Amino acid sequence: METTHRVFVGDSRDLSAVDDESVELVVTSPPYPMIEMWDDLFTELDPAVGDALANGDGRAAFDAMHAQLERVWDELERVLVDGGIACINVGDATRSIDGSFRVYQNHARVLEAFEERGFEPLPDVLWRKPANSAAKFMGSGMIPPNAYVTLEHEYILVFRKGAESRAFEPKADRRYEAAYFWEERNQWFTDVWTDVTGELQSIETTDDELRERSAAYPLEIPYRLLCMYSAYGDTVLDPFWGTGTTTLAAMCAGRNSVGSELEDAFLEVFDDGVDEIPALSRSVGRARLERHREFVERRREDGEGFEYEADYYETPVVTGMERGIRLREVRDIERIVDGYRIEHAPLALE
Numbered sequence: 001m002e003t004t005h006r007v008f009v010g011d012s013r014d015l016s017a018v019d020d021e022s023v024e025l026v027v028t029s030p031p032y033p034m035i036e037m038w039d040d041l042f043t044e045l046d047p048a049v050g051d052a053l054a055n056g057d058g059r060a061a062f063d064a065m066h067a068q069l070e071r072v073w074d075e076l077e078r079v080l081v082d083g084g085i086a087c088i089n090v091g092d093a094t095r096s097i098d099g100s101f102r103v104y105q106n107h108a109r110v111l112e113a114f115e116e117r118g119f120e121p122l123p124d125v126l127w128r129k130p131a132n133s134a135a136k137f138m139g140s141g142m143i144p145p146n147a148y149v150t151l152e153h154e155y156i157l158v159f160r161k162g163a164e165s166r167a168f169e170p171k172a173d174r175r176y177e178a179a180y181f182w183e184e185r186n187q188w189f190t191d192v193w194t195d196v197t198g199e200l201q202s203i204e205t206t207d208d209e210l211r212e213r214s215a216a217y218p219l220e221i222p223y224r225l226l227c228m229y230s231a232y233g234d235t236v237l238d239p240f241w242g243t244g245t246t247t248l249a250a251m252c253a254g255r256n257s258v259g260s261e262l263e264d265a266f267l268e269v270f271d272d273g274v275d276e277i278p279a280l281s282r283s284v285g286r287a288r289l290e291r292h293r294e295f296v297e298r299r300r301e302d303g304e305g306f307e308y309e310a311d312y313y314e315t316p317v318v319t320g321m322e323r324g325i326r327l328r329e330v331r332d333i334e335r336i337v338d339g340y341r342i343e344h345a346p347l348a349l350e
Helices: 036-046 048-053 058-081 106-116 181-188 208-214 220-229 245-253 263-270 274-301
Strands: 002-009 023-028 078-092 091-098 100-104 117-128 137-139 147-149 153-161 237-238 257-261 328-336 338-344
Touching: 002 245, 002 263, 023 220, 023 245, 036 048, 036 058, 048 058, 058 078, 058 091, 058 100, 058 106, 078 106, 078 220, 106 117, 106 153, 117 274, 153 220, 181 220, 181 274, 220 245, 245 257, 245 274, 245 328, 257 263, 263 274, 274 328
Parallel strands: 002 257, 023 078, 023 237, 237 257
Antiparallel strands: 002 338, 078 153, 091 100, 117 153, 137 147, 328 338
16 A cells, blocks of 8 residues: 655645645644744734734734634635545633733634534544643632633544535445554544643754744644544645644554645654654554553453454454454655655554
């Protein structure tokens, strides 16, 4: 199996390099409006943002920032296939502007914008971010009422383009081989993720400003979403590519990918680590199998049996739909003009 992974340097408000209805899944995390580290970026996109902040008008700045993101949402509507899924990872922001402290509800604004474009909202996910601080509040400490809870979660908003799900050819191998294990379904499709506890993705660079602007989410998040909402052969888009976490997940999961990124320096950093991807993909696949085997042992200890055997792995499975699971690993990476071409093979167990 072969996949391609293209990355373009450019403004995600214009994804003209991506064809109409050529993407099955979007997985992305945009810059969050009203988070100070993104003020300069939004001001570059629209000077009215900077003017509003300077004038202490937080609401106007918030509206102007989201107006720029909505131009990207217009592009997502164009490039997604009917029935395609968009997963938007976004956090709310707390900020004091002109002496007034409040929360700016980014998730609500994004939800409204997608509904206005005809997307169907699907059940979303809250995931709890790794936190290093023991403080669980903001404000004046122990004296009521001027303390506020700390935002320790982000939203994964899930939308479908149109009212109907995608259609597949009957018994399509690329869909059944991309199945997930029964216990993975139970873990992944809960609406609160508290088990994504690894450190946030970091990039290896001596450029402090570039590291600060990376703001990547953990690899586990896009990897799960790709497994949940796409099949082998699908294409996933990340219009806010950053450190390339979504592309990395697509490589490990055996999907095609497209990314758009303003800073070409990120592409150079990603390219420096490409040779490590085959080992990473193998590790990810083997970890899934190992977790499944641990589940099998626990289930047997509880006195529960299994009716089915996996076709490609020496392990029982709970349902018939799991029998065809066939994990992939990266065997070879070829650099092409605008990205990478990857050869995948069935996961090697030894």
